[in-house]
Amino acid sequence: MENFFKLQQNGTTVRTEVIAGITTFLTMAYIIFVNPDILSTTGMDRNAVFVATCLAAALGSLVMGLLANWPIGMAPGMGLNAFFAFTVVGAMGFTWQQALGAVFISGVIFLLLTVSGIRTWLVAGIPHSMRSAIAAGIGMFLGLIALKNAGLVVDNPATLVGLGDMTAAPALLTLLGLFMIAALDALKVRGAILIGILVITAISIALGISQFGGIMSTPPSIAPTFLQLDIMGALTAGIFHVILVLVLVEVFDATGTLVGVAKRAGLLKDGPVHKNPGLGKALLADSTAIVAGSMIGTSSTTAYVESASGVAAGGRTGLTAVVVACLFLLATFFSPLAGSVPAHATAPALLFVAGLMMREFSDIDWQDITESTPAMLTAVMMPFTYSIANGLAFGFISYAVIKLATGRVRDVHPATWVIAGLFVIRFAFFGGE
Known part of the structure; x- marks a missing residue:
């Protein structure tokens, strides 16, 4: 372990790495409950999705x-699973x-973008x-989904949306779960989200609202989702912007997380990617995880920002990630x-993650209208059109148009022009959703 993970060189020990791995797992284990809940709305077998989620997280x-030797956990991403279920399938x-x-x-394209170096060009070219x-x-999109699932937000013909029945058990338990998770997190309790999910589940079972199915058993079959992907069926007219959105969100989400967590761990040197071999390998690792996850039967796998909790506990090498894999x-x-x-037990977790x-929003330059207006459109169009794709489209197009109209064309990186152009083509030839 010393030779492979270079523990001493990174100023850590096996014990520290194991503790860091357990810490990271506890903070991201909520996904094994939330992901099946979201993806099963598409008709996918819930038990198979549960196993696929665990296996994709373990493999990633x-x-x-082992490849990058970085202390970062991987699992199906929040937001990407919602896009998969509620936009691609639902809408x-x-x-x-x-x-x-x-x-x-998208995973194959993502892999090619990573290997070719275009991925870093894209990330560098997108405005902060x-x-x-x-x-x-x-x-915000996840928040709306959570509120809808809990019955806190309902359809209202007069106002489009309205407040649900606040005396209903699911609504009350969702709020209780959110308050519990927030309080535990504020008190620095590890695994606050997981604890909140389990406590609300226990209360729901005790009140007879939901049924108890047991705790442990032999893992169910993954056959209902394993290698069930329909690649040729996906290659239809509407797939153009689906792939575009998947790739863009994967690029920003995973890259931002990898860079952020790596900086906290002191693993990243200043300068371009080629001077950071660890980052290059990490980018390759999360690209291959997306392809593998789709074959197992789950939405896009990505690096988890919750890995920062393991880094805070002392994790500095890939042994932390290996421990996370074993626990999954x-x-x-x-x-x-x-x-x-x-x-209503996973809804509080969704709401809490939405808040995180x-x-x-605090990193947006609200004083510069040419920056804040596209940012506003990006954010509000996602929940209000129930589509991450529409939010991205309105954001990139408006950014390019407003900069052009104000004579600040030089502020726009070529990557932004390319993405905006692709979304214009999407509206022109494929229409709305």
Whole structure:
């Protein structure tokens, strides 16, 4: 372990790395309950998605640990799973098999962009305000999904949306769960989100609102989702902007997370990517994880910002990620527990994660109208059109148009022009969703 992970060189020990791995797992383990809850709305087998989630997280984390030697956990990404379920399948009418095919195609493109170096060009060319708005907008979208699932926000013919029944148990338990998670997180309790999900589940079972299916069993079959992707079926007219959105969100989300967490761990040197071999390998690891995840049967796998908790606990090498992988494999034996978790127990987790993502609003330059207006459009169009794709489209197009109209063309990187142009083509030839 010393020779492979270079523990001494990185100023750490096996014990520290194991503790860091456990810490990271506890902070991101909520995904094994939330992801099946979201993807099962498409008709996918919930138990198979649970196993696929665990396996994709284990495989991604293992590749990250062994290839890049970085202490970063991987799992199906929040926001990307919502886009998969509620936009690609729900709004656009693709089957979940075709959606998995789209994830596979995006993963291959993502891999090519990474190997060719275009990925770093794209990231460098996207305005900071837009990157912040994308994260914040996805947070708002997740928040709306959570409120809808909890019955706190309902359809209202007069006002479009309205407040749900505040005396209903799901609504009250969702709020209780959110308050609990927020309080535990403020008190620096590790695994606050996971604890909140489990406590609300226990209360729901005790009140007879949901059924208890047990705790442990032999892992269920992954056959209903394994290699069920329909690549040829995904190659239809509407797939153009689906792939575009998947690639863009994967690029910004994963790259931003990798760079941010690596900086906290002191693993990143100043300068271009080629001077950071660790970052290059990490980018390659998360690219391959997307392709593998689509074959197993889940939405795009990405690096988790919760890995920062493991770094704070002392994690500095890939051994931390390997520990995370082992724990996700162990989690496959808890499928009965995952099946017992109701939607109003995962809704608080979604709301809390939404709040974390909306912190990005503070990084937008609100004094510069040419920056803040596109950022605003990006963020608000995601929840209000129930589509991450529309938010990205309005944001990039408006950014290019406003900069052009104000004579600040030089502020716009070629990458932004390319993306804006692709979205214009999408509206011109494929229309809205």
